[in-house]
Amino acid sequence: MKPFADLTRFINPRNVAVVGASAREASQGRRLYDNLVLHSAVPGEVFAVNPAYGEIGGRPCWPSISALPEADIDVALIMINASLVLDALKQCAARGIPFAVVMTSGFSEAGEEGQRLEREIAELCRATGLHVYGPNCPGFVNVRDRLGMTFSPAFKDDLNAGAIGLATQGGGLGRNLLQGLSHGQGVGLWFSAGNEVDLEIPDFIAHMANDPQIRVIALLMEGVKNGRRLTSALELARARNKPVVVLKIGHSEAGVRAAQSHTASVAGSAAVNSAVFRQFGAIEVDDLDQLLATARLLTRITPKSGNGLCIYTFSGGTAALAADIAGGAGLPMAAFAPATKAALRKLLPDFASIDNPVDTTADILRNQQASVECLRILCADPGVGTVLFPIPMDYGAITDGMAQAIATVAAETDTLIVPVWMSRRLGGGFQLLETEGLLPFLALSDAIAVLAKAVPWKTPAVQPAPSSPPAAAAASGGRMLSEAAAKSLLREAGLPVPQGVVVANAEEAAEQAARLGFPVVMKVVSAQIAHKTEAGGVRLNIASAGAAREAHAAILDSVARRCPEAKVDGILVERMLPPGGREVLVGVHRDAAFGLVLTFGLGGIFVETIRDVAHRMIPLSRDDARALVREIEYVEILEGVRGQAPADFDALEDLIVRVSDFAWQHREVLHEMELNPVWVGAAGQGAMPLDALIGYAG
Numbered sequence: 001m002k003p004f005a006d007l008t009r010f011i012n013p014r015n016v017a018v019v020g021a022s023a024r025e026a027s028q029g030r031r032l033y034d035n036l037v038l039h040s041a042v043p044g045e046v047f048a049v050n051p052a053y054g055e056i057g058g059r060p061c062w063p064s065i066s067a068l069p070e071a072d073i074d075v076a077l078i079m080i081n082a083s084l085v086l087d088a089l090k091q092c093a094a095r096g097i098p099f100a101v102v103m104t105s106g107f108s109e110a111g112e113e114g115q116r117l118e119r120e121i122a123e124l125c126r127a128t129g130l131h132v133y134g135p136n137c138p139g140f141v142n143v144r145d146r147l148g149m150t151f152s153p154a155f156k157d158d159l160n161a162g163a164i165g166l167a168t169q170g171g172g173l174g175r176n177l178l179q180g181l182s183h184g185q186g187v188g189l190w191f192s193a194g195n196e197v198d199l200e201i202p203d204f205i206a207h208m209a210n211d212p213q214i215r216v217i218a219l220l221m222e223g224v225k226n227g228r229r230l231t232s233a234l235e236l237a238r239a240r241n242k243p244v245v246v247l248k249i250g251h252s253e254a255g256v257r258a259a260q261s262h263t264a265s266v267a268g269s270a271a272v273n274s275a276v277f278r279q280f281g282a283i284e285v286d287d288l289d290q291l292l293a294t295a296r297l298l299t300r301i302t303p304k305s306g307n308g309l310c311i312y313t314f315s316g317g318t319a320a321l322a323a324d325i326a327g328g329a330g331l332p333m334a335a336f337a338p339a340t341k342a343a344l345r346k347l348l349p350d351f352a353s354i355d356n357p358v359d360t361t362a363d364i365l366r367n368q369q370a371s372v373e374c375l376r377i378l379c380a381d382p383g384v385g386t387v388l389f390p391i392p393m394d395y396g397a398i399t400d401g402m403a404q405a406i407a408t409v410a411a412e413t414d415t416l417i418v419p420v421w422m423s424r425r426l427g428g429g430f431q432l433l434e435t436e437g438l439l440p441f442l443a444l445s446d447a448i449a450v451l452a453k454a455v456p457w458k459t460p461a462v463q464p465a466p467s468s469p470p471a472a473a474a475a476s477g478g479r480m481l482s483e484a485a486a487k488s489l490l491r492e493a494g495l496p497v498p499q500g501v502v503v504a505n506a507e508e509a510a511e512q513a514a515r516l517g518f519p520v521v522m523k524v525v526s527a528q529i530a531h532k533t534e535a536g537g538v539r540l541n542i543a544s545a546g547a548a549r550e551a552h553a554a555i556l557d558s559v560a561r562r563c564p565e566a567k568v569d570g571i572l573v574e575r576m577l578p579p580g581g582r583e584v585l586v587g588v589h590r591d592a593a594f595g596l597v598l599t600f601g602l603g604g605i606f607v608e609t610i611r612d613v614a615h616r617m618i619p620l621s622r623d624d625a626r627a628l629v630r631e632i633e634y635v636e637i638l639e640g641v642r643g644q645a646p647a648d649f650d651a652l653e654d655l656i657v658r659v660s661d662f663a664w665q666h667r668e669v670l671h672e673m674e675l676n677p678v679w680v681g682a683a684g685q686g687a688m689p690l691d692a693l694i695g696y697a698g
Contacts, residue, residue, distance in 0.1 A: 004203050004206035004207070005203045012145060014042075014074055015045045016073065016074065016075050016076075017075070017077065017097070019076055019080060019088050021033040021048035021056055023053050032079055032151040036077075036147075039148060045071060046059075049063070049076075050063075065092060065095055075149065077139065078102045081104065081106075082104050082110075082135075089121060093129075093130045100131070100133070102133070102136075102194075103136075103137055104136070105135070106135075108136075118135070121135075132198040135197060141189070144189070144213065158179055162184070163188060164295050164299060165211065167217070168221075169196075169201070169221055174220060177292055184296065189207075201233075203233075205237055205244070206233045209237040209240045215242065217244045218245045218246075219246040219247070221248050222249045234280035234282055243281075244282040245295050250270060283453050285453060286449075293441065293447075301454065302415075305385045306385050306457045307334065308384055308386075309451070310336075310381075310384045311333075311358065312387050312389050313359060313392070314362055322388060325445055326448050332458075333356050336355070336384070348360055348363075348374070372405040376413070378415075379409060385416065385455070385458075386418060388448070388451070389406055391419065393422070394426075399429040403419070403430070403433045406438065410438060421433065421442060422444065479527075480694070484500075484502045486673070486692040487692050490692060493658070493662050493665075495655065495689070497692070498577065499575045502570040509573055514545055514548075518542065519576045520542045521690075522542060522555060524537030524538070524556075525571060528563065528567060529566050530693060536554075538555075556571075577679045581680055581685070582680045583603040585601050585604075586656055588618065588659065588670065589672040590671055598615065599613050599614070600613065600629060614628050614632050616628050618664055645682040645683065647681070647683070652678075654687070655689075671697040673693060
């Protein structure tokens with residue numbers, strides 16, 4: 001693998017040559033030259049090279065690189081026709097110039113002739129040791145040392161330097177990021193790599209990983225030239241504790257095509273790219289705004305930031321919305337120390353909420369100092385690592401004061417404060433936060449998405465486990481039916497259920513199994529045991545009378561050990577359905593707002609893992625059932641994969657309608673029901689619940 005280039009003389013050149021410098025105002029050659037002569041702090045000389053001129057702007061101009069006076073030139077910037085570039089590079093190599101930036105377009109992105117030229121440039125680099133940056137690029141900008149090796153007219157205006165290192169494969173979007181970081185921590189170095197004929201994104205990552213002034217590395221990538229070099233550079237950045245944030249274009253087919261035509265590089269598989277980024281510790285983001293915000297946020301993160309999230313605002317609705325979105329993203333909410341609550345209680349009115357989220361109510365709007373003190377109290381709490389401060393509206397001088405409070409406390413604490421300016425009226429408060437370098441978000445969801453990616457949370461949020469039907473029914477003061485009782489009720493209502501009988505002893509189990517026909521399944525009957533498999537209460541594929549006797553004894557023994565409090569009503573013996581069916585779930589629960597709702601999805605072991613479900617209010621029509629079945633994400637499992645026959649959609653839809661009708665008939669008392677798994681055979685074989693639970697409200 002090619003070693004990473006030493007870019008020291010490239011980053012901070014003393015003398016620079018501009019090949020293609022022009023006297024024509026507004027030409028790219030003139031802007032490039034002026035950026036170096038007028039707007040940069042080049043410590044040595046800027047040599048103009050163009051055979052058409054003897055001087056440019058009162059300074060001498062030479063006809064060729066070979067004709068330049070004696071000097072150690074570190075970088076040659078080349079802005080000439082593509083057909084002339086190779087000869088200019090050969091002159092660079094002959095002069096001992098170590099680096100050349102080729103800004104000209106018309107190479108591999110343009111077709112076969114351009115590809116041939118790139119191959120010749122690459123061979124020249126291998127043969128001579130010359131390093132070429134580009135071609136087809138806008139150049140390089142060292143913002144922190146005010147050095148603009150670029151033809152961009154915006155260079156002189158985008159000079160807010162900082163600890164963020166940026167490497168992109170596109171010039172326009174890179175400039176967008178520079179301008180998005182116009183306040184606070186900005187960009188120190190910006191590499192815009194172009195076609196990467198020699199120097200590549202990994203070379204730039206490696207340099208920034210070793211640069212003590214760069215704290216965060218941001219990447220905007222369209223393609224991956226050399227995956228192994230990339231991962232080596234990412235590994236180096238991780239070893240140097242430099243977080244890397246990456247936006248990789250090419251998740252969709254259209255994005256891949258655009259990336260290939262733009263950079264002439266291989267976009268790669270999105271899934272593989274994402275997996276590699278995770279493997280080597282890079283934070284992948286979804287869009288340009290996230291790249292910008294995550295990179296900036298990472299410059300502000302401290303060891304305390306991941307302790308827990310506090311939401312602090314003066315609007316109850318905003319507090320609830322923020323908490324809801326944060327909970328959905330899995331962010332851990334901080335638990336306040338007693339001293340924090342006591343201090344807040346002294347400052348805030350009795351009707352304020354001093355739990356997390358904190359709702360100070362609008363009362364605090366009249367007292368800016370109280371806002372500052374509340375924020376200080378929260379930031380001092382050891383359990384609070386990050387404070388999310390949403391401001392839902394612009395209130396002129398009042399919200400200006402809040403913004404000032406945020407800026408004041410942010411400057412004195414190691415707790416991360418993240419403001420969200422939610423109003424489209426970008427008032428003085430927004431501008432103050434912006435100029436103070438706090439980069440206010442404009443939407444809660446954006447802020448929380450970035451916090452989820454950027455902050456190393458120390459304690460993951462505890463997600464409530466989905467309640468089982470018996471637990472839900474018990475909580476409502478209702479009663480649960482056993483599987484056997486539930487199936488009996490369903491059979492009476494005309495729903496298909498397997499043939500079966502409840503037996504009291506092992507001998508009866510053997511007799512009934514033989515009568516039903518082998519193989520059979522045997523299951524414990526108990527209203528207190530919802531998950532029979534976990535209790536050891538299920539035996540499958542019982543193929544003989546002797547096996548039935550043994551299964552009866554084994555079930556009772558296992559249930560007695562694992563669920564000693566459960567009341568066992570017997571053992572259910574059922575004829576097993578043929579193999580090859582697909583398992584789905586059909587359930588009903590009572591929603592507080594909408595009443596009875598039917599849920600359909602993949603069943604069996606997939607319910608709590610894939611969670612691929614869809615919902616409809618009851619009652620359902622046949623059209624509703626048809627749409628519901630096809631709404632789940634993995635409906636192709638039912639449609640048939642790898643030559644498998646389609647499932648019996650007609651029977652499944654019929655079952656769903658019958659369940660809906662049953663639930664509607666019992667709507668006054670039914671609390672919930674679950675048929676899981678429901679066996680669905682191939683077309684014509686039917687659909688039948690293999691397990692059933694029904695709970696009635698008390």
